Amino acid sequence: IEEQDDKELKSLFKEYHYADIAEILDELNQDEAVYVIKLLDSETTSDVLMELDEDIREKVLRNLSAKEIAEEIEELDTDDAADMISELPEERQEEVISNIEDAEHKAEIKELLAYDEDTAGGLMAKELVKVYETWTVAGCMRRIRGQAKDVTRVHSIYVVDKEDKLIGRLSLKDLITAKSDQKIAEISNSNVDWVHVKDDVEDVAKIMQKYDLEAIPVVDENQTLLGRITIDDIVDVIREEADKDYQLAAGISQDVEADDSILELTKARLPWLVLGLFGGLGSVFIMKGFEHIMSTVPSLFFYTPLIAAMAGNVGVQSSAIIVQGLANDSVKGSLLNRLLKEIGLSLINGLALALLVILFGFIIGQDTVESVAIAVSMMSVIVVAALIGTFVPIILDKRGIDPAIATGPFITTSNDILGIYLFFVLAGLIIGF
Amino acid sequence: IEEQDDKELKSLFKEYHYADIAEILDELNQDEAVYVIKLLDSETTSDVLMELDEDIREKVLRNLSAKEIAEEIEELDTDDAADMISELPEERQEEVISNIEDAEHKAEIKELLAYDEDTAGGLMAKELVKVYETWTVAGCMRRIRGQAKDVTRVHSIYVVDKEDKLIGRLSLKDLITAKSDQKIAEISNSNVDWVHVKDDVEDVAKIMQKYDLEAIPVVDENQTLLGRITIDDIVDVIREEADKDYQLAAGISQDVEADDSILELTKARLPWLVLGLFGGLGSVFIMKGFEHIMSTVPSLFFYTPLIAAMAGNVGVQSSAIIVQGLANDSVKGSLLNRLLKEIGLSLINGLALALLVILFGFIIGQDTVESVAIAVSMMSVIVVAALIGTFVPIILDKRGIDPAIATGPFITTSNDILGIYLFFVLAGLIIGF
The missing domain is CATH 1.10.357.20 (SLC41 divalent cation transporters, integral membrane domain)
Incomplete structure (x- = not known):
């Protein structure tokens, strides 16, 4: 396949899910991987990059310019973007961030990079759907159509007061089944779980497991809504934690795999x-x-x-x-x-x-x-x-x-x-x- | 608190989440736990029962009549209901099932009980939102309002043809952002992941993790949609699997806890x-x-x-x-x-x-x-x-x-x-x- 037949490769990879492409790239050597990555369209590339093995990703990123990386970052959700940047060497981090064009995205990523990676802040994404309690159901639906574009998956809609303090939640289902002139405050559920931005990720994992949550909002000490954590990130935390304990019990002190050097x-x-x-x-x-x-x-x-x-x-x-x-x-x-x-x-x-x-x-x-x-x-x-x-x-x-x-x-x-x-x-x- | 002050207890427990109540009951002795369970309203009870430690649940269920258990079962989703019934001694299983009043619920639970618990069939729930490709968006919204009542959380909406074969999926977000006279076939995504009803749960867990899915539909060999598996059940599978490997490595052959006898x-x-x-x-x-x-x-x-x-x-x-x-x-x-x-x-x-x-x-x-x-x-x-x-x-x-x-x-x-x-x-x- 590696006969530089660009067109055929392109159409071949178009059929695959990004997780599958990442798996194939993990098998290739570095040059081949970089070559394929450059062929793919930008949205797919960024997803593929996130799915790659950490050491392969590092090698591929070394072959991309700061501008190219910044372009991939623009396509990613804020949490993945922050993760990818934090893996870069320090001097490149600055360079990549300065190349991000979308000012809001840039500010959000910078905010996330400031949190410790073992805390709720380090795991959360800024993408969420937020509505004000004073809105009506109809107005809310209009706004959600706008906000939802940026959010890969709408889990819960978070209800805030005019100071952006979290006061409740709402599911899309509730919204669909409500009458269009009802006020959000009437149909929202004030019984909302949340975690503090400085909470330990393991505690967040325990809370989400205990209450079977699929997403949880993150707030600061003023109860201001800062972001949300989704269950797929928590699954990774649980798996890593279990792997670490298992390796410690077996006398292995770092996260290694059978295929490491x-x-x-x-x-x-x-x-x-x-x-x-x-x-x-x-x-x-x-x-x-x-x-x-x-x-x-x-x-x-x-x-x-x-x-x-x-x-x-x-x-x-x-x-x-x-x-x-x-x-x-x-x-x-x-x-x-x-x-x-x-x-x-x-x-x-x-x-x-x-x-x-x-x-x-x-x-x-x-x-x-x-x-x-x-x-x-x-x-x-x-x-x-x-x-x-x-x-x-x-x-x-x-x-x-x-x-x-x-x-x-x-x-x-x-x-x-x-x-x-x-x-x-x-x-x-x-x-x- | 155990001075039989029913009213106070009732109002006290009303404030708590069922997972918290379950945690409290795990600490109480058997008589106290049964006493509290009987105080709670039926919907809370069934959720609390599901969250209890397996051995405590067994003891509490022994103190309830087949009719009382059947009432709790009616409140549960089909997957939890089937799990709870399968834990009962065989002779009681029959008795409890015959006491379930809702004929559809009864048939669905019986179907789920027939699957091996280590397969996708043993993990799936029958509750899902299903639409036909020929429906319009407006008609679909109407039907969904009806179907969604039975489904705790709407993850994906599954699109089927007239023979109930799975042909696509749709998110609530897609539905909200579509025009009301569009046909479902136009807006649905035919790129839907699914698992076979006889697939091993560990394989299901791997697929859902790899593609970051929050729910996956389950089909039979004719591609007929049978049920769906949600990520919270997969989290439990992952955790159990990790615990089992850890215990085997440490030389412990059964799933035991520090507080077992x-x-x-x-x-x-x-x-x-x-x-x-x-x-x-x-x-x-x-x-x-x-x-x-x-x-x-x-x-x-x-x-x-x-x-x-x-x-x-x-x-x-x-x-x-x-x-x-x-x-x-x-x-x-x-x-x-x-x-x-x-x-x-x-x-x-x-x-x-x-x-x-x-x-x-x-x-x-x-x-x-x-x-x-x-x-x-x-x-x-x-x-x-x-x-x-x-x-x-x-x-x-x-x-x-x-x-x-x-x-x-x-x-x-x-x-x-x-x-x-x-x-x-x-x-x-x-x-x-």
């Missing part, structure tokens, strides 16, 4: 492996300290990987449940209750596993005292690992730190060291050395 | 711990087989928890990246390329870690040959662990098995055993025993 993957993975290595070297130290019992009870050393694995697994389970609970706000009740419950739970699990260990010892003809010592020490290690797995995330969360970092390698490593130490000390107490 | 938590956690235990016992066997070298090179035994931890961590990282890539359809390219890349990546990581191990051995004054043997064997273990972590999920996925089950305890356990075995064999070859 080896260098990027190493940067994301190696730090956690080094942490695990230090943990393992700590265990070496601990076991060296018990070298003198190697000749009398060698079997203890055979069980160390088992102890480390159990301490790690139990810790990861406990922390995962708590981290998810904290993310969904479903962790309730007092700390003492949680403490008692976790002890009860890990005692039950530990007891079942301890019996299996004793049974295994019996089958392989191991000394009974040794088997019992191993089983009882393992049970204690499991209880301690469960407590650490539960309370480290809770404590981090109380201090305002993302509890997800406590899952995965972090909890596994600390539980490994502590578990092996505890195992030798307790087994020593029972066997007597 | 100890028994439920044990059922979800113990099976994976037993798996880990068997893995650990396998290591005991392997190490017992090398007992004869304990007196000559005891240090090998000190490093076993480290080897197990590295094999486990590397395996989890590799599998997590692949599982996420498979979920997002972003794993491309040939298997051979992936193989070479994973080997390269793990060699770089392994080499860095091996140097640290040699340095550590030097500091603690360990025999150099032993240190090198340990470091080199560890590096090999890391490469093998990375390959297993990468290819087991890919193979599972090719066979149609959810690759997420290969993360977490499963990969950790098999990598532990294999890693320790490999470690002793390779170290033995280098040191010579």
Whole structure:
């Protein structure tokens, strides 16, 4: 296809949805992608650009002039436009913004760029349909025909007073089913949800999910309507949040994909492996300290990987449940209750596993005292690992730190060291050395 | 508040959104919850019921008669109604359905109950706004006023031919901005996305995310319009899917929450711990087989928890990246390329870690040959662990098995055993025993 047959390519791409074109471009090399992008008409291009993989988009934008980028930006909604500009290097940002011709669009984008990207302000778009409470239904319909042109999708119509303060909402359906001489104030619903411009995006996501909203208005401290956030942006927030927690639990510290370069993957993975290595070297130290019992009870050393694995697994389970609970706000009740419950739970699990260990010892003809010592020490290690797995995330969360970092390698490593130490000390107490 | 002051409670709850009421009820005991539910008016009750925690809802429904439940069902949209009925015990399902008075609603719910809950049919609602291509805009507006009453939110209006086959879509905005004597066929958009009734919900979620859709029509093999799926249901699918993958990676086999009973938590956690235990016992066997070298090179035994931890961590990282890539359809390219890349990546990581191990051995004054043997064997273990972590999920996925089950305890356990075995064999070859 890459035989520079412009006409055929053009007509071919005309049939495709921009998300599909973006997927094809992600597969092509940089020059080919830039070539295709320049072929497409401006409206399609801007949508395609937004859908591209971040690193591909960066490369394509590097090949466009500030003026060309500004033209694409004009076609985008304010929220996407602000996102695209914020990805550019700083010196280019200014240049691109100064090339935007539509003064209103330019001012709105500048406003959005000023907000932190993790807040409602960073996620919202300026495009919305707004009506004044004093208008009639007929007048309102006329105005909406005008405003709606700029808004890709009309979710709700927001009702404001003469100072632009949000006082209600209205659906297109309400408007259609109303009589044309009714006042907006009569048919609007004053029970409108909103978020503050500085609210955290995760909180916005929770509110929209809880109330099943498809769009939510954003206001400032004076209740002035500033913009709106739509559910498709929230879907991305939810997905990113889930991916991040999953990667942290697996010991990957950056947002990487299977197709990223080896260098990027190493940067994301190696730090956690080094942490695990230090943990393992700590265990070496601990076991060296018990070298003198190697000749009398060698079997203890055979069980160390088992102890480390159990301490790690139990810790990861406990922390995962708590981290998810904290993310969904479903962790309730007092700390003492949680403490008692976790002890009860890990005692039950530990007891079942301890019996299996004793049974295994019996089958392989191991000394009974040794088997019992191993089983009882393992049970204690499991209880301690469960407590650490539960309370480290809770404590981090109380201090305002993302509890997800406590899952995965972090909890596994600390539980490994502590578990092996505890195992030798307790087994020593029972066997007597 | 529970002093049976009905009036005050009623007026108190009138102020709240049903999602908030549900949250309060989740906190109350069963009798209190049933008591409050019976106080609320029927429309609120049905919404509150849908928002309740599944186990609380089950308890509350047990206290209502089939007739009372049928009354709540009448108030719900068909998709929620079908969900609620499918949660009831089988013998009650029949009874409740026979108590539904509205014959059309009853037939629609029965139809939805027949679909598998993991397919588009199981997720869709029958409520939608449908117009015929031959109608005029004015006639259409009249009909829509009637149809829209039953539909909580009008996303898109679907255009069908006289055999009810989906041929296009229309937004309310298009309708408002059109002239009243235009035919629907003239203003409708024939470029409509749809999914088949038997499509997997995860595929539906991917399509809706990719094209940023807020609702999608569902059709059968004749292209007949059967229902529609809205984005709020998809948000739940995405969230559940992410939670499930996260829990599998952490070794939790069922959808449990921090506040579930100890028994439920044990059922979800113990099976994976037993798996880990068997893995650990396998290591005991392997190490017992090398007992004869304990007196000559005891240090090998000190490093076993480290080897197990590295094999486990590397395996989890590799599998997590692949599982996420498979979920997002972003794993491309040939298997051979992936193989070479994973080997390269793990060699770089392994080499860095091996140097640290040699340095550590030097500091603690360990025999150099032993240190090198340990470091080199560890590096090999890391490469093998990375390959297993990468290819087991890919193979599972090719066979149609959810690759997420290969993360977490499963990969950790098999990598532990294999890693320790490999470690002793390779170290033995280098040191010579």
